[in-house]
Amino acid sequence: MEKFAKVYFLGAAGVVTGSKFFIETSEKNILIDCGMFQGLKALRNLNWVDLPINVASIDVVLLTHGHLDHVGYLPRLLKQGFKGKIKATAPTLAIAEIILKDSAKIHEEEAHKANKENYTKHNLALPFYTIKDAENTIKLFEVENEGTWVRLSEHISFRYQYIGHIIGATFIELDINEKRFVFSGDIGRKNDYLLKDPKKPEWADVLFLESTYGNKLHPEEQIEGVMTEIILESIHKKGNLIIPSFAVERLQTLMYMLWRLYQKNRIPNIPIFVDSPMGNNVLEVFKRFPKWHKLTTQEYNAMCNHVNIIQSYKETWETINDKRSKIIIAGSGMITGGRVLTYLQQLIDEPSTTVLLVDYQAEGTRGRQLQEGAHEIRFFGKYYPVKATIMRVESLSAHADQQDILAWVSEIKNIPENVYLIHGEPTALDALSVKLKADYNWNVSVPKLADIEKFII
Numbered sequence: 001m002e003k004f005a006k007v008y009f010l011g012a013a014g015v016v017t018g019s020k021f022f023i024e025t026s027e028k029n030i031l032i033d034c035g036m037f038q039g040l041k042a043l044r045n046l047n048w049v050d051l052p053i054n055v056a057s058i059d060v061v062l063l064t065h066g067h068l069d070h071v072g073y074l075p076r077l078l079k080q081g082f083k084g085k086i087k088a089t090a091p092t093l094a095i096a097e098i099i100l101k102d103s104a105k106i107h108e109e110e111a112h113k114a115n116k117e118n119y120t121k122h123n124l125a126l127p128f129y130t131i132k133d134a135e136n137t138i139k140l141f142e143v144e145n146e147g148t149w150v151r152l153s154e155h156i157s158f159r160y161q162y163i164g165h166i167i168g169a170t171f172i173e174l175d176i177n178e179k180r181f182v183f184s185g186d187i188g189r190k191n192d193y194l195l196k197d198p199k200k201p202e203w204a205d206v207l208f209l210e211s212t213y214g215n216k217l218h219p220e221e222q223i224e225g226v227m228t229e230i231i232l233e234s235i236h237k238k239g240n241l242i243i244p245s246f247a248v249e250r251l252q253t254l255m256y257m258l259w260r261l262y263q264k265n266r267i268p269n270i271p272i273f274v275d276s277p278m279g280n281n282v283l284e285v286f287k288r289f290p291k292w293h294k295l296t297t298q299e300y301n302a303m304c305n306h307v308n309i310i311q312s313y314k315e316t317w318e319t320i321n322d323k324r325s326k327i328i329i330a331g332s333g334m335i336t337g338g339r340v341l342t343y344l345q346q347l348i349d350e351p352s353t354t355v356l357l358v359d360y361q362a363e364g365t366r367g368r369q370l371q372e373g374a375h376e377i378r379f380f381g382k383y384y385p386v387k388a389t390i391m392r393v394e395s396l397s398a399h400a401d402q403q404d405i406l407a408w409v410s411e412i413k414n415i416p417e418n419v420y421l422i423h424g425e426p427t428a429l430d431a432l433s434v435k436l437k438a439d440y441n442w443n444v445s446v447p448k449l450a451d452i453e454k455f456i457i
């Protein structure tokens with residue numbers, strides 16, 4: 001075997017999103033994750049540029065987990081000639097399927113809208129990819145077990161290891177010859193409501209480490225106490241408590257927490273409505289893969305029976321017209337789309353309404369505007385005065401903070417030859433880099449987009 005492996009940083013280098021790492025060897029060419037860039041327009045435009053590698057030469061894609069910024073580019077890979085296999089754990093592939101179909105639907109709708117409103121004066125707007133493209137991608141999925149070494153070729157094998165974060169998520173240990181490359185994926189937190197504690201790597205010659213919250217410590221809030229107060233206050237105001245939520249993981253965590261608060265008699269039996277078609281699909285994944293989370297079948301059923309799961313848009317309107325004080329959890333988490341738009345359009349101008357933000361709110365989103373105290377907000381082309389109370393809790397993040405990241409690498413027995421900090425904003429990358437150098441004296445670097453590193457193996 002040739003003595004070199006080359007790693008191409010094709011995403012999540014200097015930024016959080018677009019995770020893609022291409023590894024070229026003489027035996028196999030491997031892509032770790034295949035995510036979309038998200039966020040600011042300049043970044044999103046990068047999605048339209050073909051990858052600067054021979055895509056047809058990729059033998060296999062290994063996915064760490066099902067989030068859009070780790071799987072959302074896959075259908076574009078097929079368009080560029082990819083014909084290999086896409087491997088991940090069974091729940092990751094189930095989540096990836098939900099995410100890709102949803103993403104394709106949004107791309108088709110956006111293109112349709114652009115053409116209808118003639119956004120592009122001369123050219124026809126084409127969707128980034130279609131539902132058909134997503135379906136063709138899903139045909140290449142191949143399940144691998146967690147915790148088992150898989151041989152890809154004579155000198156290359158890999159293993160998925162449980163990491164929490166979202167259901168199915170793993171980190172990847174990839175052995176090429178005698179050298180171990182470790183890709184952290186996104187690191188979960190310990191003592192999560194639904195997921196078990198992350199496993200930790202014990203050896204890493206070359207480490208690719210996520211740094212999303214590399215500069216932060218999550219606040220130590222007593223989340224159940226804070227939630228109880230907010231709910232009781234909302235009941236006191238005889239209003240609606242609206243919680244915009246991500247469909248994957250967060251929504252299920254909220255359902256579980258609300259059920260627990262009721263069980264422990266901390267809140268009364270207030271009606272709870274869960275309105276997210278995608279969230280319902282994710283609930284099914286929890287049901288199908290009981291070994292991947294902490295809930296017993298009994299708890300899962302009790303939690304689902306405790307809430308009203310909305311199926312149709314007609315029921316959304318019935319819920320809005322229902323005059324009782326209630327809790328509504330609806331997508332999307334940053335109020336950029338989804339059913340939560342209809343609830344807020346109807347209810348945000350009522351002083352009895354409370355909006356509770358539980359997710360990260362990116363720049364340029366309605367969620368961020370509310371978080372920053374906007375007095376009016378636009379829905380479907382019209383402005384509405386914000387009379388609702390806006391609240392926020394921070395500690396529900398599914399990502400490790402700086403302390404958790406340091407704990408995750410603490411069991412590595414060797415001194416890695418190289419540590420690459422990825423999946424972070426510049427301030428987070430810098431802070432984590434300083435900390436790792438100070439604590440471990442490791443050879444840490446922060447790669448830029450399109451960097452290539454060559455390793456002797």
Ligand SMILES: [Zn+2]
Binds near residue numbers: 067165186
């Ligand atoms: Zn993630």
